[in-house]
Amino acid sequence: MSTQRPVAEGLFTWPSEHPALLGSRCPDCGETTFPVQRGCPACPSQACEEVELGRSGTLWTWTVQHFPPPHPWTGNAREFVPFGVGYIELEDGVRVEARLTENDPSRLRIGMEMELVIETFFKNDEGEEVVTFAFRPVEA
Ligand SMILES: [Zn+2]
Secondary structure, three states: OOOEEEOOOOOEOOOOOOOOEEEEEOOOOOOEEOOOOOOOOOOOOOOOEEEEOOOEEEEEEEEEEOOOOOOOOOOOHHHOOOEEEEEEEEOOOOEEEEEEOOOOHHHOOOOOEEEEEEEEEEEOOOOOEEEEEEEEEOOO
16 A cells, blocks of 8 residues: 655645645635735734634636646656646635646536545655645535
């Protein structure tokens, strides 16, 4: 059995049965950001607190990427499969850029409901499954 590790620390709760993206909320003005940051982009506060963001949202815009992603992806370019990428507007009002589980344009439309999943991004040289977050369409 291969081990899993997140593509980066501090992006989402993992391992977890109900993983969530980690963001920041400003205690002074309520601005919410992703990923986590100390400083508030909307006011002078430097005391933003880490929060778990909502696990669902709507597809704000999207495209299909037909070339392999840059670092840290180290997969085999010949095995590369085009993938959807988009911005999801979460319930918190934050727009998050993310991979989509769907790469068929006929099955993606702006405004559709999406939910967070954790999926394998690639296998690294140590044979570990490197996992990242993605969003999949919520079946109607
Ligand atoms: Zn603020």
